[in-house]
Amino acid sequence: MKVRTIARSTFGSFLHNKVIFMLCLIFVCNFLIGLYSVLKFKSMTTASNAQQMQSLMLDDVGRVMWLLSGLGSLLAAWAAADSVAGEMKSGTILAVMARPLRRWQFLTGKYLGVLMLMSFYVFGMLGVMFLLTWLGGQPFHTPWWVLLVYPLERYAIWAAISMFLVTLLNPVVVMGIVAVLLSLIRFLEAASALSDIPGWVRLPMHTVLPLTGVVLGEDRFLTMTQAALKRYPWTDHVTALAYGLDYALVCFLLAIAMFQYRSLSRD
Amino acid sequence: MAAPAIEFCNLTKTYQRRFAGVRVPALSEISFQVARGEVCAFLGPNGAGKTTSMSILMGFICADRGRSRVLGYAPGDVRAKERIGFLPENFAFYRHLDAEKLLQFHLRLSGRQVANPNALISGLLAKVKLDGFKGLRIGKYSRGMVQRLGIAQALLGNPELLVLDEPTSGLDPAGRKEVRDLILALKAEGKTVFLSSHILSEAEQICDRVIIINRGRLVRTGGMQEMLAESNRVEIVVDQLPDGLEQTVKELGASVDREANRVRIAADAVNKRTLAEMLWAGGCNVLSLTPMKNSLEEMFLKLVGGGGTE
Numbered sequence: 001m002k003v004r005t006i007a008r009s010t011f012g013s014f015l016h017n018k019v020i021f022m023l024c025l026i027f028v029c030n031f032l033i034g035l036y037s038v039l040k041f042k043s044m045t046t047a048s049n050a051q052q053m054q055s056l057m058l059d060d061v062g063r064v065m066w067l068l069s070g071l072g073s074l075l076a077a078w079a080a081a082d083s084v085a086g087e088m089k090s091g092t093i094l095a096v097m098a099r100p101l102r103r104w105q106f107l108t109g110k111y112l113g114v115l116m117l118m119s120f121y122v123f124g125m126l127g128v129m130f131l132l133t134w135l136g137g138q139p140f141h142t143p144w145w146v147l148l149v150y151p152l153e154r155y156a157i158w159a160a161i162s163m164f165l166v167t168l169l170n171p172v173v174v175m176g177i178v179a180v181l182l183s184l185i186r187f188l189e190a191a192s193a194l195s196d197i198p199g200w201v202r203l204p205m206h207t208v209l210p211l212t213g214v215v216l217g218e219d220r221f222l223t224m225t226q227a228a229l230k231r232y233p234w235t236d237h238v239t240a241l242a243y244g245l246d247y248a249l250v251c252f253l254l255a256i257a258m259f260q261y262r263s264l265s266r267d
Numbered sequence: 268m269a270a271p272a273i274e275f276c277n278l279t280k281t282y283q284r285r286f287a288g289v290r291v292p293a294l295s296e297i298s299f300q301v302a303r304g305e306v307c308a309f310l311g312p313n314g315a316g317k318t319t320s321m322s323i324l325m326g327f328i329c330a331d332r333g334r335s336r337v338l339g340y341a342p343g344d345v346r347a348k349e350r351i352g353f354l355p356e357n358f359a360f361y362r363h364l365d366a367e368k369l370l371q372f373h374l375r376l377s378g379r380q381v382a383n384p385n386a387l388i389s390g391l392l393a394k395v396k397l398d399g400f401k402g403l404r405i406g407k408y409s410r411g412m413v414q415r416l417g418i419a420q421a422l423l424g425n426p427e428l429l430v431l432d433e434p435t436s437g438l439d440p441a442g443r444k445e446v447r448d449l450i451l452a453l454k455a456e457g458k459t460v461f462l463s464s465h466i467l468s469e470a471e472q473i474c475d476r477v478i479i480i481n482r483g484r485l486v487r488t489g490g491m492q493e494m495l496a497e498s499n500r501v502e503i504v505v506d507q508l509p510d511g512l513e514q515t516v517k518e519l520g521a522s523v524d525r526e527a528n529r530v531r532i533a534a535d536a537v538n539k540r541t542l543a544e545m546l547w548a549g550g551c552n553v554l555s556l557t558p559m560k561n562s563l564e565e566m567f568l569k570l571v572g573g574g575g576t577e
Contacts, residue, residue: 005375016363091359098353099376100345264327
């Protein structure tokens with residue numbers, strides 16, 4: 001009950017947040033860019049070049065979705081960091097924590113509030129993807145749950161990492177670290193880069209970094225065709241999702257442990 | 268016998284700046300108790316350690332050494348927090364909510380089961396004179412209104428102990444009187460109130476007990492009346508004072524204040540007998556001889572060396 005109250009309040013705060021509003025604008029801009037691209041290729045499509053135009057259009061839609069997906073990771077990290085640090089900076093946490101509320105309940109409520117926000121984001125992404133492919137006249141075969149669960153799990157990981165870091169560091173520093181990690185992961189996910197890295201570096205990185213693309217196989221499952229999905233049995237999904245949940249849970253438990261004895265005062 | 272409402276025993280807290288290696292002692296071996304049903308003023312100049320003490324009391328920060336108990340529990344224990352109402356210094360709020368929604372939020376967190384939450388909230392808002400602003404977003408409130416709302420949220424769980432960090436801060440004189448009356452009403456209900464205030468005259472009016480700290484150390488603690496009565500001055504009131512005698516009185520270190528039909532003489536208690544006999548012998552009619560009370564402010568300034576209050 002108390003956790004739910006904190007979660008709802010956190011989500012309500014996000015709806016009044018200017019940074020969220022700005023990110024929503026970026027989301028809409030991305031969608032419009034994708035829409036422009038789809039309509040452009042559709043108008044250029046003829047009987048002879050249909051195959052080529054379809055491929056180009058899917059590339060563009062893929063790029064838009066990649067941007068939206070990356071934006072989501074940043075949004076999850078920022079929302080998690082701000083939901084805790086913002087309360088501490090403004091001092092609202094004092095009146096809240098004076099209530100019969102345990103620290104883990106507070107942090108869990110905050111985390112769930114972030115996940116509520118990210119659920120809306122993921123639904124938005126799904127809507128954009130469906131809309132763009134429908135407008136482009138392409139069949140959409142990937143099951144909807146794949147497009148909801150995998151991104152949401154990735155955002156859960158980033159929110160947990162950010163929440164853990166913000167119990168130790170300033171939120172600006174946290175966002176800097178998250179940005180560096182995101183870039184590093186993007187670099188490491190390139191197969192060529194991975195093969196160039198010596199094993200003694202690669203292995204710890206695989207263990208420590210949330211290499212969602214490589215280990216979760218998110219990209220494998222986010223392919224646009226049913227045939228691609230069928231190549232992977234359900235056990236692959238279970239393993240990949242379990243890895244992500246485990247990663248998020250470890251980070252979140254670390255956040256709770258660090259938050260347990262942290263000073264809640266403004267200074 | 269019930270445990271004291273608040274108990275600090277040799278509490279020590281030092282702030283340490285990460286990387287800089289600077290250690291700032293905030294509290295040093297502080298010990299005091301606040302009995303149940305008392306209204307206790309917690310006083311000290313800026314940086315004395317009042318907010319640190321209150322933060323430890325509420326479980327927001329941990330002490331380095333020593334033992335503390337609130338209503339018999341360790342600070343931060345939810346069983347204690349269920350029975351505490353807290354008003355932080357510079358109460359902050361969710362600006363997008365209105366007063367009703369904020370109190371509903373705090374009521375849900377308090378875990379208090381009430382048959383009619385809306386009636387309870389309306390009653391509290393009426394008590395702090397905010398019933399006319401129910402729909403207004405808190406972001407548009409004045410400083411005084413926010414403070415009133417803070418007091419309402421502190422009272423929300425029907426607490427046994429109220430910890431109020433500067434409850435009258437930002438309030439106008441009428442608002443301050445209302446808060447004073449409210450605290451006295453709470454005292455009459457048997458609740459314990461632990462408050463810090465920078466308005467010492469108010470603390471003097473409403474508190475049973477005073478705890479004064481300075482630079483993290485306990486300077487003085489005791490009952491308000493006993494502390495104020497500990498004066499070494501007396502006041503002698505006479506019907507008239509001849510000019511010749513006035514000079515002699517002043518030579519004994521006394522001050523003379525002439526009023527329309529009486530003269531007040533303030534003198535050191537050690538000279539009271541000499542003065543009284545001299546005045547009688549000089550033909551003055553001594554109307555009264557009473558020990559003078561300290562004001563809390565005088566005593567405070569004497570104890571903390573005139574450092575000013577927070």
